Amino acid sequence: MDLELSAEEARTLDDLKVQLIRFKKERGELIPILQMFQERLAYLPPPTIELVADHLDVSPAEVYGVATFYNQFRFNPPGKNPIKVCLGTACHVKGADIILENFERKLEIKEGETTADREFSIERVACVGCCALAPVALVGETVQGHMAPSKVEGLIMRVDIEKGIKARAEQKK
């Protein structure tokens, strides 16, 4: 998916270029640098790979190779409401794949993707660490325990409604 950098992201990127100087030009700094970029931008857009490669004097392919090797790094922006479906063992045994499928169907995207309006994204995570509540999904930062397919629609609807309420409140102002 190719998405243009937003104006805000472009500004952050300019700032990150300055921050890069803090890091030594050592190979061992590669992962910490990528982590800092992702923390600020929430993902690694293509220009970041070039930047890091330049700084460490390695080829962009080398940086990309490392970045894609690790699960932490993502290459498309997360939605405003990232949905993370836990697919740890306990959740799997309790039917987590059905929950994931329902989110995918309702939002019409696959896991790892973001909706075109950047409102939602879906990803699978290994273990959220509350196996007693399985199956578990996170919508934004909120943990939703004991998930069921029929809860999926409600959760998405709630985000939409809250957004509507917010928008109306802004209009009144």
Place this chain on the structure above:
Amino acid sequence: MTPPNRDISNKRFRVMQAEAMQRRAAFDEAPIPKIHIGMATCGIAAGALETQAAFEQALAERGIDARIHLVGCVGHCYAEPVVVIDHPASGFPPILYPEVNPGKATMLTKLFLEGGDPRLEHILGATVANDLIPSVMEFPRFNQEKRVVMEKCGRIDPEDIYDYLAENGYAALAAALERSPQAIVAEIERSGLRGRGGAGFPTGTKWELARRAAGDEKIVICNADEGDPGAYMDRTILESNPHQVLEGMIICAYAVGARHGLVYVRAEYPLAVKIIRKAIAQANEQGLLGQGILGSAFDFDIGVFEGSGAFVCGEETALIQSVEGRRGMPLHRPPYPIDAGLKDKPTVINNVKTLASVPPIIENGAEWYRGIGSAGSPGTAIFSVVGNVTHPGLVEIPMGVSLRTLIFDICGGIPNKKKFKAVQIGGPSGGCLPEDFLDTPIDFDSLTGAGAMMGSGGMVVMDEDTCLVDVARYFLDFTQKESCGKCTFCRIGTYHLLEILKRLTEGEGQPSDLQQLQQLSEDIKRGSLCGLGKTAPNPVLTSLKYFADDYTAHVEQKRCPAMMCRPLIAFYIDLDRCARGCDVCEGCCPVDAVFTTGNRKKGIDQSLCVKCAECRVACPPEYQAVMKVSPPHLAPIIERPPGPSKDKP
């Protein structure tokens, strides 16, 4: 290394400890109520932050003077958020409350803290023995555990070094500094401590090799790259008691003569990262880290590296590769990291639990440790017991306890009156054991002998509704994604294993598949360099061996006996049971596959049904009209009536 100045280190430590004891006494003796809230990731996920806010608000509204003490996790995940209320003025002992939501928090503030009524219907038990209330120590979930590593978890504030010091923390370090490094290594060797990362290599032997290794700059790494899906004990220890791990690292560094240390922790554990960083800063402030530790001539510092999430990085050579900024691909050994590790310097890599076991051993002696557990595997094992079990959570037991005791006595057995089917031990590298193995004692050698392994301690209990072919597919899906791609057998072999298993769960298995699974699994084991490839086929091999019936049903009858593989099952509505006119199944169907027939009964459109079982759960228990069958062609066909009935009113 010059011998440390023993008097000084001991004196400095006593001053520090006295300060901690004084703070603890002031806290304990204050007559006001104390509220201890479990605030590790699991507690927060269950809503502990909201609970804390509710307590704070209720206390403020009522003008009650009380102290909120944020502690780590006690391991009782089924009861989160866990709160202990100590209200000395009420005359009751400290009481443990499970599942304290904001409503309960407000109610307890009002009725217990203000009114003095502990609301006995909400308690789990008292935390100490007393005459008024049964103590939790009378429950098997508590009294059959033996806490060595997790003893202080859930009792102390992980973000306050004084809390750890007041519990005799860092006393083992002060004692160790009075002895020679050789004596410390010998003590660990005598204790029989084995690496808790999974393989069970004797820690003392590793330390002795490291001590003798040439080179003046040695490195100690704490491996907290816990990647197993369903295992979270390392995270819990780091979040609940980081100083015990640091203390173990410092003792290790002193024993082997290391100058630098590194905690390799997953970036996906943000709370653990934050807490360990804070703990390191506090230890530095107190002179427990840095130059001249406790006034001795011993220097040691610890850094943190955030691992970016790759299962294979738990392997020590891959871990080092990733710290050096490369893809985490394992290397040939030898040279072992103990000779040439990070930056080619001698490197000792120990798991979190191994390091956390060190301070108690130094404090109590090797003989005490040998007295716990079994002869070949002294000490305790920590398991995260999850899945179909009544009381999931972290359990620390002495080695040698049987699986049956752990699953049925300590963790409460299988819920919903279901039957036990299998237990999966050791995560993706482990194996699935059937009921016949329930009396196997838990230790390194017995589990390996049974075809499973200790692994890092993930344990998933499965009931009769679990399909072992699907479980094998799940684990292969994981290892196939996590294979680093270096060895052909692991990279391509696991892919083919997964393809065959997928085929089986979709009802397209061929008779030759089982033979091929077996052969391929053995080849992958032989042809892979590191532990990931060597153990990846274990879930397949053990399930083939112990649950052959599951496999043959999938191949020969295209049937899933546990009715879990969705392509092999179908849902239909039993027209004799359907109540007419209740629309609950139709309303809850996410894909509008349920329709109303001419006589107001329901039917399921098999072409639309995604088999999510939602209608089956929703159908009122007095009807139970939604039936599940395998293979799917057994479901009777009910035609959808033509016309507008598809549109909901």
